[in-house]
Amino acid sequence: NAGVMQNPRHLVRRRGQEARLRCSPMKGHSHVYWYRQLPEEGLKFMVYLQKENIIDESGMPKERFSAEFPKEGPSILRIQQVVRGDSAAYFCASSPLAGGSYNEQFFGPGTRLTVL
Amino acid sequence: AQTVTQSQPEMSVQEAETVTLSCTYDTSESDYYLFWYKQPPSRQMILVIRQEAYKQQNATENRFSVNFQKAAKSFSLKISDSQLGDAAMYFCAYRSARRGGSQGNLIFGKGTKLSVKP
Numbered sequence: 001n002a003g004v005m006q007n008p009r010h011l012v013r014r015r016g017q018e019a020r021l022r023c024s025p026m027k028g029h030s031h032v033y034w035y036r037q038l039p040e041e042g043l044k045f046m047v048y049l050q051k052e053n054i055i056d057e058s059g060m061p062k063e064r065f066s067a068e069f070p071k072e073g074p075s076i077l078r079i080q081q082v083v084r085g086d087s088a089a090y091f092c093a094s095s096p097l098a099g100g101s102y103n104e105q106f107f108g109p110g111t112r113l114t115v116l
Numbered sequence: 117a118q119t120v121t122q123s124q125p126e127m128s129v130q131e132a133e134t135v136t137l138s139c140t141y142d143t144s145e146s147d148y149y150l151f152w153y154k155q156p157p158s159r160q161m162i163l164v165i166r167q168e169a170y171k172q173q174n175a176t177e178n179r180f181s182v183n184f185q186k187a188a189k190s191f192s193l194k195i196s197d198s199q200l201g202d203a204a205m206y207f208c209a210y211r212s213a214r215r216g217g218s219q220g221n222l223i224f225g226k227g228t229k230l231s232v233k234p
């Protein structure tokens with residue numbers, strides 16, 4: 001059973017370009033979480049999605065950032081018109097069930113975004 | 117809002133010795149989960165150990181154990197017989213057990229960088 005897959009592992013963009021980060025959850029997992037890790041910081045929650053639904057986007061900037069988790073295919077985190085401050089590692093995690101009982105989140109290897 | 121604090125930015129331990137990493141948290145909830153994650157230079161987040169708040173018994177996983185003090189809101193990680201491969205960033209994390217809304221997202225501390233000396 002393959003783990004959580006993220007691609008690309010490294011992404012370089014110039015200011016003003018768009019960045020698309022992909023996350024394929026573990027087989028059988030229908031819950032996806034995105035986190036951002038700035039240099040020298042812990043991970044910060046961005047958004048929580050189930051298939052075709054955004055459940056909680058309270059950690060995601062209101063502008064330029066969007067996320068989706070379609071019925072088929074990977075979850076996508078999209079950053080429009082990137083700025084240098086978007087440079088960070090973006091992690092995706094998946095779990096088989098929602099909260100209320102313990103469910104481990106399995107993390108992908110992350111995508112390191114560098115904005116020039 | 118819940119917060120997690122790790123007051124030790126860096127720690128060092130001699131190989132085969134024992135080290136304790138500190139973590140405190142703030143919450144008004146009574147039911148939650150606590151975790152320690154390891155992040156080696158590869159950046160992969162690896163779950164080390166977890167604790168359910170309703171359990172009084174401290175969790176143990178091989179050389180890793182926790183000291184969970186619910187009243188003090190403290191959750192420290194003890195690594196025994198430290199190995200070179202233990203060198204990494206260690207993050208303490210909190211997760212609500214409440215249903216609905218923002219259920220499930222982890223709240224992380226800023227991390228402690230652990231070095232292991234041969």
